[in-house]
Amino acid sequence: xxxxxxxxxxxxxxxxxxxxxxxxxxxxxxxxxxxxxxxxxxxxxxxxxxxxxxxxxxxxxxxxxxxxxxxxxxxxxxxxxxxxxxxxxxxxxxxxxxxxxxxxxxxxxxxxxxxxxxxxxxxxxxxxxxxxxxxxxxxxxxxxxxxxxxxxxxxxxxxxxxxxxxxxxxxxxxxxxxxxxxxxxxxxxxxxxxxxxxxxxxxxxxxxxxxxxxxxxxxxxxxxxxxxxxxxxxxxxxxxxxxxxxxxxxxxxxxxxxxxxxxxxxxxxxxxxxxxxxxxxxxxxxxxxxxxxxxxxxxxxxxx
Numbered sequence: 001x002x003x004x005x006x007x008x009x010x011x012x013x014x015x016x017x018x019x020x021x022x023x024x025x026x027x028x029x030x031x032x033x034x035x036x037x038x039x040x041x042x043x044x045x046x047x048x049x050x051x052x053x054x055x056x057x058x059x060x061x062x063x064x065x066x067x068x069x070x071x072x073x074x075x076x077x078x079x080x081x082x083x084x085x086x087x088x089x090x091x092x093x094x095x096x097x098x099x100x101x102x103x104x105x106x107x108x109x110x111x112x113x114x115x116x117x118x119x120x121x122x123x124x125x126x127x128x129x130x131x132x133x134x135x136x137x138x139x140x141x142x143x144x145x146x147x148x149x150x151x152x153x154x155x156x157x158x159x160x161x162x163x164x165x166x167x168x169x170x171x172x173x174x175x176x177x178x179x180x181x182x183x184x185x186x187x188x189x190x191x192x193x194x195x196x197x198x199x200x201x202x203x204x205x206x207x208x209x210x211x212x213x214x215x216x217x218x219x220x221x222x223x224x225x226x227x228x229x230x231x232x233x234x235x236x237x238x239x240x241x242x243x244x245x246x247x248x249x250x251x252x253x254x255x256x257x258x259x260x261x262x263x264x265x266x267x268x269x270x271x272x273x274x275x276x277x278x279x280x281x282x283x284x285x286x287x288x289x290x291x292x293x294x295x296x297x298x299x300x301x302x303x304x
Contacts, residue, residue, distance in 0.1 A: 001101070001184050004079040005048075006030040011169045012085040013047040015106055018173035019083075024180065026057050027077050030070075032088050033061045065089055074098045081183065083176065084138060088117075093140055101183055103138040106172040108165075110134060110150055112198040115143035120168060121161040122201040125226030127218060131155050131164055133172040135179040137190055146190035148182070151175045158221065158248075160228040209234040213259035216275045217249025235280070237261070237269060238302050245290055246282035251275065264302035268293035 003024055005016050008031050019026060029052035037044035045053075052059050062070045071094045074082075082103040084091065096103050109119035110132040123131045132152035139145040151171050155164060182188040204227065211220055211233050224233045224247045232243040247268075254262050256272045263270035269280040284290045285300070 001025065001080045001180070002027045002078065003180075004028050004030065004074060004077060004082045004099070005052075006082065006084040006087040006089075006091075007048045008032045008046045008088050009086050010047045011108065011165060011172070012087070013051050014169040015083070015085045015173045015176045016048055016051055018177055019180070020051075020055055022177050022180075026052070026055070027079055028058045028060060028073075030060045030062070030087065033063060065095055066092055068094075071095055071098065081180070082138075083180070085172065085176070090140070090142060091138055096138060096140065104148070104176075104179060104183070105136050105138045105143070105145065106176050106179075107134045107136065107143055108168050108172065109201065110152060111136060111143060111147055112193040112195065114199055114201040116201040117203050119201040120165050121204055121226050123155065123226075124159065124161045124164060125222060127222045129155055131168060133168050133175050135175050136193075144193060146192050148179055148188050148190045149175060158225060158246075160225045162229040204231055206231045211235045211244065213271060213273050213278075215273060217251075217273050217278050220273055220278045221247050221249050232284075235271070237280075237283075238300060240285055240300070242280075242296075243284040243290075244280055244282075245284065246280075248279045248281060249273070250277045250279060252277045261302060261304045263304055264297055266294045269297070269302065270304075 003026050005026055007016060029048060031046045031048045034043040034045055049059050060073060074095060075098060079099045081101040082099045085106045091103060111134040114122055130152050132150055134150050135148040136145040153167060209231055211223060224244050227233045228245055234241055235244055254272050256262060258272050258274055260272040262272055267279060270277050280293045282290060283293050283296055
């Protein structure tokens with residue numbers, strides 16, 4: 001079976017590596033164009049491009065899939081199956097119709113929940129106890145195609161989005177191999193999504209960063225975990241806006257207003273929330289490295 005793979009970030013590279021390891025014929029790889037990265041703004045290849053080049057696979061990086069040029073390339077390649085994993089572009093009907101075995105996507109949620117670009121982060125942000133990956137046939141809408149198979153895992157109470165991302169990337173790669181084998185053997189069965197249950201996971205922005213101390217302790221801890229590693233939760237403490245990387249909730253009742261600092265010492269910075277307190281354990285001050293809150297307090301003492 002001749003496959004064209006479409007993907008861009010690390011999450012997609014894990015699936016592509018699984019396909020190579022399974023001995024699958026990857027005729028070509030499509031990925032996003034090289035983009036400026038870091039302070040130097042030098043053009044950087046996507047993880048998928050780096051992996052494809054290491055395996056000697058032809059790489060295509062069209063700015064758009066519309067206009068006919070990408071379709072012509074794909075028809076010339078003649079794939080039996082197109083696989084898209086975190087590619088970052090919707091496939092138009094003209095491309096969806098190219099491969100006789102269809103176009104398959106691996107998505108980082110249990111669809112139809114969390115359609116969109118940030119399903120893993122919103123799984124954590126919303127405090128879900130179960131996460132998963134879905135294999136589906138692609139349609140013209142965003143993550144709207146028929147579901148082939150799903151795999152799920154429990155979410156750790158303090159698991160960060162980055163940690164869950166890594167676990168689901170591996171799970172998605174496993175699901176992809178099973179899905180390709182099922183399609184190849186003619187045993188793949190798909191079912192429509194229930195549109196009434198659809199929810200969306202919009203891109204994260206820095207506007208989400210500030211902690212709302214009027215929330216419960218669990219909500220705040222999930223906020224911290226869900227925005228780690230990017231864009232990172234923030235809080236103004238002692239007049240400085242700090243990035244918050246780790247925190248714990250307690251049920252300690254203080255009678256004070258949410259946002260009030262009630263302790264600052266070797267255990268961290270304890271702040272009142274809706275149903276108790278939250279202890280900030282790890283943080284980063286502007287221009288500084290990440291550190292334990294207790295270490296930060298040695299140079300920036302607070303007086304609750």
